[in-house]
Amino acid sequence: MQTPVVIIGGGASGLMLASLLPKNSAIVIESNPRAGEKIRISGGGKCNITNAVMDAEHYLGSDTFVSDVLWQFDQKMLLSWLKQRGLVPVLRKGSQYFCPKSATELLDVLLREARRQKMLLGEKVLEVRKRDAHFYVKTNRRTITANSVVVASGGLSFPKLGASGIGYGIAGHFGHTVMKTAPALVGFTVQKEQFFFKELSGISTDVVVTVGQKQCEGALLFAHKGISGPAVLDASLYWEKGQIEIDFLPGFAWEQVGKSNKRITSLLPLPKRVAKAFLVQFAIEDKAGAALSEEELQQLQTLNRYRCAPAGTFGYSKAEVTKGGVVTDEIDVATMQSRKTEGLYFTGEVMDVTGQLGGYNFQWAFSSAYVCAQKLKKQGREG
Ligand SMILES: Cc1cc2nc3c(=O)[nH]c(=O)nc-3n(C[C@H](O)[C@H](O)[C@H](O)COP(=O)(O)OP(=O)(O)OC[C@H]3O[C@@H](n4cnc5c(N)ncnc54)[C@H](O)[C@@H]3O)c2cc1C
Structure with missing residues (x-):
C-alpha cells in the first residue's frame, strides 16, 4: 500500500492533522478500535479545549519553540476553526474553554473532518524504516510505503487508552534525542x-x-x-x-x-x-x-x-500527560519536520513540551498539527 503521508496515532494531534490535509492525502493508523479516546474522557468528560491566556509560561519546554508554534495557530484561531464547524466552547473557571455539554462535541467535529482521510483502526504500528526516499511503516497487519511519516502517537500516559512508547522508539531509530520521560499532571x-x-x-x-x-x-x-x-x-x-x-x-x-x-x-x-x-x-x-x-x-x-x-x-496509569520526550532543538519549528531525517515529522505530546492544566495540552496538540499541515500541504502542491 502506498500513500503520500502516514499519520501514526489518531489522537488529538493526529485527528487535527488529518482534518487539515487535502482529501485522501494521508492514512491515519490508530491502535485503538476508536480514534480520539483521550478526548472522550478529558476535562472530566467536558474536555478543556484551550485557554484564553495562552503563552509559553504555561509550558515546560523550550520557550521560543513553544511560542513560535502557538503563534502560528493560537487559541483564537482554534476557537474560530471550531466555530466554523458548529462548536462554540464555553468559558469556565476564568479562562478555560470547555465543550458546552460533552467532550464528544469536539470529538465529533474532529472525526467528521478527519473522515476525509483513510483511517486504519485497531492497527498497531510496530516500526518505521527509511530506504532511499521512502518510509516503510510496519504494522501488525501490513507494511505501508509513504513519502512522509508524522509521529502523532502521544506519550506514555493512560496505557489503557492506547498509549505506547512507539514515538520515542521511532525518534531514537532516526537519531533523535529523547529527554527522560515521567508521568505529569498526576497526584x-x-x-x-x-x-x-x-x-x-x-x-x-x-x-x-x-x-x-x-x-x-x-x-x-x-x-x-x-x-x-x-x-x-x-x-x-x-x-x-x-x-x-x-x-x-x-x-x-x-x-x-x-x-x-x-x-x-x-x-x-x-x-x-x-x-x-x-x-x-x-x-x-x-x-x-x-x-x-x-x-x-x-x-x-x-x-x-x-x-x-x-x-x-501515582504513575502513568493516572497521569494526564507525559513530560520529557523528543527534544525540540532537533525539530524545525516552522514545519515540525525532523532536522535529522527528511520527511519525518512530530506533533503533540510525543515532543518535549508539556502544558499545565487548563487546556494547554490540547492547544499544543492542535497548534503543532496545524504547523505540520501547512508544510505537508505545500509539499503536496509542489508534488
Ligand atoms: C484523563 C485525561 C484527561 C485529560 N484532559 C485534558 C484536558 O481537559 N485538556 C487538555 O488540554 N489536555 C487534557 N489531557 C491531555 C491530552 O489528552 C493530551 O495531551 C493530548 O491528547 C495529546 O495529544 P496527542 O495527539 O499528542 O496524543 P494522544 O491524544 O494521546 O494520541 C495518540 C494516539 O496514538 C495512538 N497510538 C499510540 N501508539 C500507537 C501505535 N503503536 N500504533 C498506532 N497508534 C498508536 C494512541 O492510541 C492514541 O490514540 C488529558 C489527558 C488524560 C489522560
Whole structure:
C-alpha cells in the first residue's frame, strides 16, 4: 500500500492533522478500535479545549519553540476553526474553554473532518524504516510505503487508552534525542510522616504548592493514595525529587487568632477535619485562639509553609500527560519536520513540551498539527 503521508496515532494531534490535509492525502493508523479516546474522557468528560491566556509560561519546554508554534495557530484561531464547524466552547473557571455539554462535541467535529482521510483502526504500528526516499511503516497487519511519516502517537500516559512508547522508539531509530520521560499532571504518593493525609481522603482545600521557583495555586484533594487536585497536578509538572512546600492557609490574617475566643478549628479557614488532623499532628488542643502559647501559634503558622517530600507519583496509569520526550532543538519549528531525517515529522505530546492544566495540552496538540499541515500541504502542491 502506498500513500503520500502516514499519520501514526489518531489522537488529538493526529485527528487535527488529518482534518487539515487535502482529501485522501494521508492514512491515519490508530491502535485503538476508536480514534480520539483521550478526548472522550478529558476535562472530566467536558474536555478543556484551550485557554484564553495562552503563552509559553504555561509550558515546560523550550520557550521560543513553544511560542513560535502557538503563534502560528493560537487559541483564537482554534476557537474560530471550531466555530466554523458548529462548536462554540464555553468559558469556565476564568479562562478555560470547555465543550458546552460533552467532550464528544469536539470529538465529533474532529472525526467528521478527519473522515476525509483513510483511517486504519485497531492497527498497531510496530516500526518505521527509511530506504532511499521512502518510509516503510510496519504494522501488525501490513507494511505501508509513504513519502512522509508524522509521529502523532502521544506519550506514555493512560496505557489503557492506547498509549505506547512507539514515538520515542521511532525518534531514537532516526537519531533523535529523547529527554527522560515521567508521568505529569498526576497526584503524589506520600511518605509515612504524611500517612495521616489518607484519612482525609475526599476532602479538598485551596492551597499554594511551591516546587523550586514555581508556585501552583488551586485546590488540593486528599486522596486514598496521597494528594491530588489541580494545584498538585500542576506541581507535578515541575517536581523531580525532594521537598515541596504547601501553603494550606494562603493569605490568612494571623493577627486575629491570638485575640479570639473562638476555637482554632473554627478560626482556621480549613475544612474542620483537616484542621483537626493538623492539631493532632502538632499535639495542640482545639482551644480558643487567645489561649494558644506563642510556641503553639508559631507551630500553627508552619501551615503556611508545610514541607514534605512526595514518595513518588501515582504513575502513568493516572497521569494526564507525559513530560520529557523528543527534544525540540532537533525539530524545525516552522514545519515540525525532523532536522535529522527528511520527511519525518512530530506533533503533540510525543515532543518535549508539556502544558499545565487548563487546556494547554490540547492547544499544543492542535497548534503543532496545524504547523505540520501547512508544510505537508505545500509539499503536496509542489508534488
Ligand atoms: C484523563 C485525561 C484527561 C485529560 N484532559 C485534558 C484536558 O481537559 N485538556 C487538555 O488540554 N489536555 C487534557 N489531557 C491531555 C491530552 O489528552 C493530551 O495531551 C493530548 O491528547 C495529546 O495529544 P496527542 O495527539 O499528542 O496524543 P494522544 O491524544 O494521546 O494520541 C495518540 C494516539 O496514538 C495512538 N497510538 C499510540 N501508539 C500507537 C501505535 N503503536 N500504533 C498506532 N497508534 C498508536 C494512541 O492510541 C492514541 O490514540 C488529558 C489527558 C488524560 C489522560
